Amino acid sequence: MKCREVAEFLMEYLDGALGEAERRVFEGHIEDCPACVNYLETYRETLRLGKIVFAPDAELPPHVPADLVPAILSAPRN
Numbered sequence: 001m002k003c004r005e006v007a008e009f010l011m012e013y014l015d016g017a018l019g020e021a022e023r024r025v026f027e028g029h030i031e032d033c034p035a036c037v038n039y040l041e042t043y044r045e046t047l048r049l050g051k052i053v054f055a056p057d058a059e060l061p062p063h064v065p066a067d068l069v070p071a072i073l074s075a076p077r078n
Helices: 003-014 020-032 034-053 068-074
Strands: none
Touching: 003 020, 003 034, 020 034
């Protein structure tokens, strides 16, 4: 498995959707590739933070200006 393939299978791996053989190949690559270990860890952290931020009852951190969120939501989208 190459690093690019790790990125392609990452969500399936984290969701537990890879077959046994694919999972072994994926994990074998991860064991030998520090860059992919780092990518996997940062991806997991991104997912964790995204769940927190987009939780329906999430509160803004105190350092975020009150008018920032309405300004972002009202900004034109390209």
